[in-house]
Amino acid sequence: MIEALPQAIALILTPQTLLVGVGAALFGLFVGAMPGLSATMAVALLVPVSFFLDPVSALTAVVMTTAMAIFAGDIPAALMRIPGTPASAAYVADAYALTRAGKAELALGICLVASAVGGLFGTAVLVLLAPWLAEVALRFSGMEYFWLVALGLSCAVLVAGPDPLKGAVGLLVGLFIATIGQDVTAGYPRFTAGIPNLLSGVSFIPAMVGMFAIAEILRNLPTIRTAAEVQRRRLGSILRGTGAVLRRHPVNLLRGNVIGTAIGILPGAGADIAAWISYAVGKRFSREPERFGQGSEEGLVDAGAANNAAIAGAWVPALVFGIPGDFVTAIVIGLLLMKGIQPGPDIFLMNPGQIGAVFLAFVLANVVMIPIGLVAIRLCAKVLLVPRPLLTPLILLFCMVGSFAIDNDPFALVVMAVMGVLAWAMEENDIPIAPAILGIVLGDPFEKHFMTTMMKGGGSLAYFVSRPIAAGLAAMTALVWLAILWGLVRGRRRAVAA
C-alpha cells in the first residue's frame, strides 16, 4: 500500500476533493447535530449528490460526513439531553449531567477529543488490517465467499437485538427483497408483478433513502411540533481540562478504541452498538460504577471513543469482502458499484490509489475534527433552533429529487415510499432493520455463491465444507447460530420466569 501513497495524495489534494470534503464536513456536522437526523440519513442524502462526483471525492464526502455527524451527535446530547444521532444515546445522561453541573465545556471537550482519537485508532486498524486480510481473501473461491457471507448475515442476526426470532425475520425480509428481479442463474424475472422497472431488481439507493430517511421522518412525526429546549449559556474554553481527564483514564480510552473498532468490523453492528457495549464494559470495570449515568467522565471517554472508532472499523469487511460493517458502509458498497468499483480483495490491486485516498480521507477527517468541532460547538446553539416543521418537508423533497436523480426514473419514488413504510412498520414491530439491510446488500452474492457451489458439488451439501477454510468458516457460522438459539432458549426461560 505504501507505494500507492504519492498517487493517493495526488488524488485527494485536488481543489475539488478538498472543497467537497469541507462541504461534506459542514453538512455532517449539521445533520449529526439535529436530533432525529442520523449519520446514516446524512450519507443517504449525500448519495444523489455524490453520484455526480468522481469516486475519490464521493468517498471523501462520505468519510467526512460520517465522522463529523457521529461527533456532532454529542453536542445536543450535552446541551439538550437529546442525542443528535443514535450513536450518542448511550452516554447522553452523563454528558447532560456534566452540563447541569456547569461543566458543559468539559463534557464537549472529552467527546470531541475522544472522538478524534477513536477515529484515528479505527483508521490505523483499517489501514493495517484491510490490505493484509485482502491478501488472504485473494485465495478464496465461491465456496469460501458463501460461508463468509453466511457468517456476516448470521452475525447481523446475533447482534440485532433481544429477540433473535425477529432478527431472523428481518434478515429474511432483506433476502427476499434481494430476490426481486431477474435471478442470478437463469435470468428469469422473479416477484416483479409484471413491473418492468423491477426487472433489474429493487433500485438500491432509493431503497436506502426510503429505509433510512423516510422511515425516520415517519417515526419522528408524532413529536414534530414539540420544540426542544437548549441550554443557553456562553461556553468557555472547550479544551481546558480535557487533556487531564484523558490522561487520567488511558485504559478507558484504549478499551473504547479496541471495542469500537471490533464492533465496527462485525457486520450489522455500527457506531451506536459500539457505544452501548463500550459504555457497559466501562461501567463493569470502573472503580466508581455508581457514577455512570450521573455525569461519569469515564463513560464519556469509553463510549465517545468507541463510536468514532467503529466508523473506520466498518470499512474493513466492506472493502475487503464487500460485506458492510454498518449502515453507512452498506450505502458505500452501493456507491462503489455505481462507480464501477467492485468491493473485494482485488480492490487493493486494481485501485490502490483510490483506496489510499480513502485512508487519507479518514486521517484528515479525524485531524480536522478538533478545529472544526470547536467552531461547530459554538454555532450549534443556533443550528438547533432551525424549526423541525421546516426541515422535515425539505428533507422529504430532497429525498424525492435525490432518488429520482439516480436513474432519472420516477418509479424510484415508489420504491422509496414503499421501502420507507416497510422499514417504519418493521421498527414498530421490533423487527430490526440491520439484518434486513445486510440481506438486501448481500442477497445477490449470497445466492450466486450458493447456486454455483450447489451446481459444482452436484447438490451435495458435503461439498460446501470440502475445503479447509470453508469448513472453518462453516464451523464459525454454526457457532453463531448456536449462540442465537441459546439466546432464544434463554429468552423463553426468562419470559416463563417473569
Place this chain on the structure above:
Amino acid sequence: MRLSDAALGLVLLGAAAAIAWTARGFPLVPGQAFGPSLFPGLIAAGFALCGAGLLLRHLRAGARRPWIEPGPLLAVGPARLDAILLLGAIGFYLVAVPRLGFVPTAAVILLVLVRRYGASWTLALATALIGPLVLHLLFAEWLRVPLPLGLLAALRY
C-alpha cells in the same frame, strides 16, 4: 401499527405460502437440477419457521396483548393526518411534476407541509418560495438532473 406475536406469525405464514406458491412456477434451466425457485423456496421455509415460532411463543405465553394496536403514529388523529399528507406528497409529486414542473410542485408541497407541521404562514410561504429554487439550482442547473420545467418553461424560453 403493532402486531402481536400471533398476528405477526400469521402474516409470516401467509407470506411464506405466497412466496412458495409464486416460486413454484419458476422454470428450470434444462439439464440443471436446481433453478431460480430454490433460493426463494428456502426463504419461504425460513419465513414459515419464524412464523410458526412466533405462534408457538404466543400460545405458550397465553393471550395477553390485543392482536393489533395502533402505535404512536396511528393512535392520534393529527399524527395520522401528518403521515397521510407526507405520503400523499410523494404521490402528488409523481402526478403533478410532469404537468406543472418541479418548482411549482415543490412549492405546493412545501407550503402545505411546513404550515401543517406547525410553522407560521410567513415561514411556510418563505420556504415554499426559496426552497424549490435552491433545490432546482442544485440538482437541475449544477448536477444536470432533468427536472421538468413545466409551467416555468414558458418563462425561461
